[in-house]
Amino acid sequence: AQKVTQAQTEISVVEKEDVTLDCVYETRDTTYYLFWYKQPPSGELVFLIRRNSFDEQNEISGRYSWNFQKSTSSFNFTITASQVVDSAVYFCALSEVNAGNNRKLIWGLGTSLAVNP
């Protein structure tokens, strides 16, 4: 069965601290995609990154970086020098392809990040 586990329910940090959000996944597919989404208090889910199963390169985008390791089935997300605007719920998700070639997202339960001034 496919599954995404975000073990950290809530994290609280002080501004400028670095913080890592963990994501561990399970899948039998050889081809799959992993995603991170941010949901601020306003409610809109914002797409942050996609990674496919054949590309294990880490990625950096400004203060955000992602570490994908197939050996440990993990796709962790680090925010460097956190800011109050980073306060949000962050979801990790895995894409599944069903028989109709429709991709469903398997979601983790989310990690609520509070960055305090």
Add this chain to the structure above:
Amino acid sequence: DTEVTQTPKHLVMGMTNKKSLKCEQHMGHRAMYWYKQKAKKPPELMFVYSYEKLSINESVPSRFSPECPNSSLLNLHLHALQPEDSALYLCASSQQGPGTSYEQYFGPGTRLTVT
């Protein structure tokens, strides 16, 4: 700026009312989705439209009725809802077809309260 728009932003309705949620995307995507999200939970998939045809219905009660008039529009018709249907309703769209990556882009959501 979001390229998936949803109206209304907030909706309060009684259990006997009929209302509709609307979603529009301007990205040329051919897959569109309705999700329901309760507080502190991940989104729950309700329906998927692929090339304007309903391809996934996650056993959603018939009081929710989706409609896809064209490739850019998605509606969710609501009738005889229950208080437990109060939630944030999110619309999303994505590319569709071989070789595409399928990331979904979400609208801002409609916060629905059923009284």
